[in-house]
Amino acid sequence: MLRPVKxxxxxxxxxxxxxxxxxxxxxxxxxxxGKGVFKAWEELGVFExxxxxxxRTIAWNDDLDICADALYLELTGKSVEDVFPNLKSLTQV
Structure with a gap:
C-alpha cells in the first residue's frame, strides 16, 4: 500500500x-x-x-474519503500493474 504522509x-x-x-x-x-457524497464539500469549511x-485514506470525515492509492495513480500517471506488479487480475485467478 502506498502511504500518504501529508x-x-x-x-x-x-x-x-x-x-x-x-x-x-x-x-x-x-x-x-458537488456530486453524490461529495456534495458535502459545498458546505463552508468541509473541504478544508x-x-x-x-x-491511510484521504478523508474529510468518517463517511467521506478517497482511496490514496487511486490518487497516487492519478498523480503519477502510472497503471495499477506498474505500481502493484504482484497483483493478479481476476482473469488470472
Whole structure:
C-alpha cells in the first residue's frame, strides 16, 4: 500500500498530497465536487478539513474519503500493474 504522509486543501477543490516514496503534487477534485457524497464539500469549511485517516485514506470525515492509492495513480500517471506488479487480475485467478 502506498502511504500518504501529508495532505492539505487548496482552492478550487484541489488538494496537495505527499507520499512516503517522495511523490507529491496537486490533484484536482473539482470534477467530483458537488456530486453524490461529495456534495458535502459545498458546505463552508468541509473541504478544508482534509486529513489522512488511520486507514491511510484521504478523508474529510468518517463517511467521506478517497482511496490514496487511486490518487497516487492519478498523480503519477502510472497503471495499477506498474505500481502493484504482484497483483493478479481476476482473469488470472
Amino acid at each position: 495532505v492539505k486543501a487548496l482552492s478550487g477543490f484541489r488538494i496537495w498530497i505527499a507520499y512516503e516514496d517522495g511523490v507529491n503534487g496537486e490533484i484536482d477534485l473539482s470534477d467530483i465536487a 478539513k482534509v486529513y489522512i485517516s488511520p486507514r
